[in-house]
Amino acid sequence: MAKQYVRKKEEVLQTTVTSIRHNEYYNMQKMFDELYEKSSKNESFESLMPIILSKENILLAYRNIKTNGGSITPGTDKISIKDLKSLSSEEIIENVRHIVTGKRGYNPRAVRRKDIPKPNGETRPLGIPCMWDRLIQQCIKQVMEPICEAKFSNHSYGFRPGRSTENAIAELEKYNVYSNLHYVIEFDIKGFFDNVDHKKLIKQIWALGIHDKQLIYVIKQILSAPIMLPNGEKIRPLKGTPQGGIISPLLANIVLNELDHWIESQWENNPVAYKYSVRMNKNGSENKGSGYRAMKKTKLKEMYIVRYADDFRIVCRNKKDSVNIKIAVTKWLKDRLNLDISEEKTKIVNIEKQYCDFLGFKIGLKHKRGKFVTESHVADKNLARETEKLKKQIKRIAHPADDKDAATQTYRYNSMVMGMQNYYQHASHVNKDFAIVAWKINDLLLHELKPSRQKGRLARKGRELTPMEKERYGKSKTIRYDSMTGIPIYPIGYVQTKAPSNFKRGKTPYTEEGRKMMHKDLSINTTLMHELMKQTVHGSIEYADNRISLFSAQHxxxxxxxxxxxxxxxxxxxxxxxxxxxxxxxxxxxxxxxxxxxxxxxxxxxxxxxxxxxxxxxxxxxxxxxxxxxxxxxxxxx
Structure with a gap:
């Protein structure tokens, strides 16, 4: 799976609530709510392009792209969001409409191919569309997303508003502990984003009720946009959807939504379950306990899927079922979606005996007081990778260009520490895992910031901690300060585990009630605070430091x-x-x-x-x- 896409709960809520606010600014929220409601009722949509190319939707798309950090990255035409800022609203609207509906039809420019290094030494191809094409993709995504959200499975968590890795981990652990499903099949699809079948995808979009032929044509053009390789050569793809395109994550979910529902039909939503009485749970889900008890007496195989983008796990009852399910799913993916499974990376795990890897965690079970409980850690590869990142950043702190650079590098280190702690805190043994990291990091800090021939920079006192820092690290005995700037150096080992929270049914940005649930989940945004820390210091160190303090003081x-x-x-x-x-x-x-x-x-x-x-x-x-x-x-x- 494309690991750079993995997002934690705070970040997802931050992005979703920002989108809601933007929707309201441009009076599009009501329209999106209506699309969601109609899709929930299985209505079809034959005229979406007028909404996509409406003044309000285009301006909303521009605003959403402008707040995206990747918008400064130029495509093959060398244009970034900065070049669009000089244009008036009318010019942006007119240009988008002309590009899409001009005499020659929509013909996106070549996508710039960039190879991103992966931790295992391989590279991941990233496709960067030109800025105008990104803006058009954002216009389409905004209108398609509420329609698709109404049809997507509850077991899918990647690239979806209000859903996160935390929710996916919580669901997997729920099946392991409470449903006693201890066999997990770890699936790995070979080059998923590079192998999406275009014809099949178009049929899937149509099956969701999107019947606007002009929109279908535009999506076909996006899928077949030429790719410019690093050597300047252009190729036209016959399959795949480029990672880096704004609409690609949504299209990926459309492709694999069919898999989600097929797995559900085998057990969870099997017609047999509905032959017995069905009650409603407090969270709005259906209780089919009577049906499931009857189904367990048949040859039907109990299975559930938990999916984050193309990374998915299927849980089942025993070894025999898991072997058969693995064969059936592999065949279904090939026959229905023309996708291959990597046999080397796809495996069956009994989590009573081994750990299952998922989204950077390794998850197992242990006996405690006569019952099974979750035992989870940071995955070995992730722990090694995060340790190396911190080591490299410490060396940057140790060798700054000047005081201002020292502050910038320390803030970046702190943002990395907070980010790692926020993400991995849902591992039950994160404190033990990060204690190992802390031992290595503290040794390096002593070596790099306290050289024998000069006054040491590692101090026990420094500037006053902000309210957020006091709450989080105030009781730590291992917090130190850089005497060069007075800025605290956050202790990586000072972290407490926090149980992952389950996704709440009904939480969506496309209903009034769903939006209330999202706002209720918000707390002071530590994710945003460490994003502030990552920024290069402009102006004085005092200015940079006070911004962090103000963010905390202003809640x-x-x-x-x-x-x-x-x-x-x-x-x-x-x-x-x-x-x-x-x-x-x-x-x-x-x-x-x-x-x-x-x-x-x-x-x-x-x-x-x-x-x-x-x-x-x-x-x-x-x-x-x-x-x-x-x-x-x-x-x-x-």
Whole structure:
């Protein structure tokens, strides 16, 4: 599986809630809700292109792409999002429509092929479309996603709004512990993204109820877009969907959604189960216990799938069933989807005796007080890889260009530590695994930051910890500081395990109730905080350090609107008194605001003021706050 796509719960919620806010800005949320509802009722869609090419959807797509870190990467035409920023809204809308509906029809430019190194020494091909084609793909994705979400299986977690690796791990462990399904089949599809059958995919899109022929034509063109190799040669693909395309993850889920439902039909949704009484559980799921008890007396094989993108596991009751299921699934994938399984990497695991690897974790069972409980660790390869990453970063801290670079490298190290702890905390034995990492890392820190011939940089005291740092690392006896900058160096070994949470049925961005569930799950965004830390320090170290402190003090919210930050690119740091007027980078002179709020704080033209006032829809209290700070910089109130 493409491991760079693996996302944790906080990151997924952050992205999803940002998307919801953007949808509401451009009045598209109601439309997406309607598409989801109609798809839930199995209605078909014959006229989606007018929605895709609507003014609101195009501007929403531009906004979503603009907040995506990858938008600065140019395609074969050398254009990035920066080049589009100089265009007016009308020019962007007109250009998108012309590219898609012009006389010559839609012909995407060549996709730039870039080979990304994998931990095992091999490379993963990444396909980077041109910026205008990315924008068009985003327009399509926004409209197709609610339709597909209504049809996707509950056992699929990758690339889906509100779902995460944490939920996938929780479901697998639930089957292992509570359902006593101790045989796990680890499947590996050979080069999945490179081998997607185009004709089959188009049929699957049609089967989902997407019957707009113009849209189908555009998707065909996207799939067959030429690929420019690193040597400049162009090839036209006959199969596959390039990793790197905005719409590729959605298309991948469409392909494997058929597998999910086929597995469900073998047991979970087998017609036999519905011949008996079915009750509703509190979470909205169906309780088919009576039917399942009857089915266990037949020759039907009990099985469940847990899938994250092309990485999936099937759990079953015993060795005999697992052997037969492995053969059946391998044959089904070949016959139905024209996909091959890697026999070397596909295996059957009895997790009472061995660990099953899934999404960077190794999961097993152990006996405790007469019953089985989960015993999970960080997977061996992942532990080794993460250790090497931290070692390399410590060497960058030890040899900085100057004080500012030392701060940048320390913040990046801290963001790596937080990211690793946030992701792997769902392993039951993460503290033991990271204790091993800490032993190696601390030894290197002592060696690199405390050389014998000069004053050591590793200190026991430094700047005051932010509220978030105090809560997380305040009681640690192993936290140290870089005396060069005063910045704390987060202890990798100071981590507590946290049980993975199950996905809540009904949680979706496309219903009112589902959105409420998403907002309820949000807490102060540590993922976003470590994204802030990764950024290169611009301005003084004091400025960079105070941004981190402000994020914590403001509880990750905009100082004017109170809206939670959900993307690092929307966080702007405002000087209450500008530096040009004698202002400083001191904590008291700074506040974090949304980028649109920052524009409105400094806006002088009536056109800009009107545009962003309409966009933000500030209430009276928020306007008072805004005008207070406009006065401080010598501007008129709004």
């Amino acid at each position: 990750g919210k905009c100082a004017i609107t109170g809206v939670e930050f959900r993307d690092v690119n929307e966080i702007h740091c405002h000087h209450k008194i500008p530096k040009s007027q004698g202002g400083t980078d001191e904590y008291q002179n700074l506040m974090l605001v949304l980028n649109e709020v920052h524009i409105l704080l400094h806006a002088t033209s009536n056109e800009t003021i009107q545009k962003y006032s309409e966009l933000l829809q500030l209430d009276p209290k928020q306007k008072v706050k805004l005008n207070k700070y406009r006065k401080l910089i010598g501007l008129e109130t709004i």
